[in-house]
Amino acid sequence: MHSEIAAVVGPDRSTAGAPSLAQGAYGVRGNLELLACDRTDGLWVFWFNADLVTDPLETPDVPPGAWSAGLSFASGHRYLDAQIVQSSLGPDHLEVLALDERGALQSWYWSPGLGFQRRAADAATDVSRFTLTHVAGSLDAIVVGRDGGARRLVSDADAPGYPDRTWNTSPAGETDTRSTREDPRVRALIVAAGEVEAQIAPGTARSARSTRNGGTTELTWRDTAGRIRHLGR
Template sequence: MAAAPVSALRTADPPPNRGRFAFAQGRYGVRGNLELLLCDEDDGLWVLWFNSDPEDTEPEPGGPPPGEWSGALRFGTGRRYDGVHVVQSLHGPHHLEVLAHAASSPHRLRWSPEAAFTTEDAPPTGAVSSATIAETSDGTLWLAAVTEDGALKLLRADAAAYPRLSWSEATPPVSLAGHRWSDVVLLPVPGAVRPGVAVLASDRTVYAGPDGRCHVLPAARTVAVAAPGGEERLYLWTGGCALEVVRPGRPEEDRRLALPGSNEVTAVAATAIAYAGGRVDLVVRRDGRLWHLKDPGPAGEVSAAPLVSRLTRTASGPQAPVHRVS
């Protein structure tokens, strides 16, 4: 069945949100739907998903047609979060690992088909100003955090008793020591035994790849990372009307990605798209709204559209709200 016509859809903008959001391709649906997690302005988290099924796939009743975003579901209430990260994990199998940051503490949540979102033991980071999580191809979970004094802390988890995780400290890339950092993002690269680490400071961005090589880049206000087909890409917003797309160690392949909107970019996140070789999708918050961008790589044309939830109407009965609370 072709996608439902616009007139048959119920639409809504995403709920008001703040801080850093999380974006990843999951393993549900025909080709792997996209998962987007947002921090509510006041309380808890929201999760939306993008229907990546082929156009001729019939949508679930009341759900989004292929090529559209779902409504949002709120969970994890009781805290006002500053940022969130998500991993589509190999464990479970295929559970979602969520690391959300509130005040100076990271909090771990997990989604499973049996129990939906549950709260798990928090990782032993101590007080931190930011934290992020990633999973390498062998199923090892990694956590990186910036401590309140600007140092970088790296942990890895023993997942033998999953969902219980046993964390231990790992050695950060040595060249990242001795500097006051403000933010950190991990980049798992297919086949690598440890993730790449991108750290931000007021005067520079540094990326240490899984091979240990460090690349000093322009200072960025926010950064997103992806590795389509093992090709490391960093998307840096340094101010202005575009993202700087950086290929570490290959400056001849660097380029700029024009952005919709006009003012400050307050958050950006990226994920490689498994069913479209070389493509990276991004979500950008600019001018107070979210945009969904598709970057096919240097040879293609980038597309951008406002991120809007669109749900099919059911034939009878009361319509559920577009956004719901769990």
């Protein structure tokens, strides 16, 4: 198990809600990608340089073992939640679903050169919360509507026209709405790492697996002062 001191991500940025972290594909060892909503307008993405000082320097603006200052995008909307995954398509595009205050679940992707772009078609409307997963280029989202009903939406990797995406309701399996909420086991991991539970903002604790140091559990949360925190275990 790996330990480190909890880092503050984007301390000078005005962010809100639960951060979303994914194992990235860039750099020699694969960086980390972290997404957060701005308090009033747009989204922020931060990236962690997971390379070692002995690796070839590919991101001179972010030293090995450090977080970037952050990039703002998607202005014009206030977002309630947003999630990011590393796609195997593109190659290596990033995929984002972002829930705006109108209930629209916007679909975005990042590609080299062009950066983040919003797709013409949203994944869903009248959404209250959601969760996103990725498998071999396909995206799977559990979506809970404003009426409380849940459904599973799937966007297949082999659908024509990528980077455009088509979302279809999947008839297979039960939708587990618990996966759209905070897992108390993640809070327990953060506390076990030495953090004070009372200082973890409710509903913001998340975990993701990365390839760092042979395999690391990446813990993210927002503290009661409003700062994004990150810790690897």
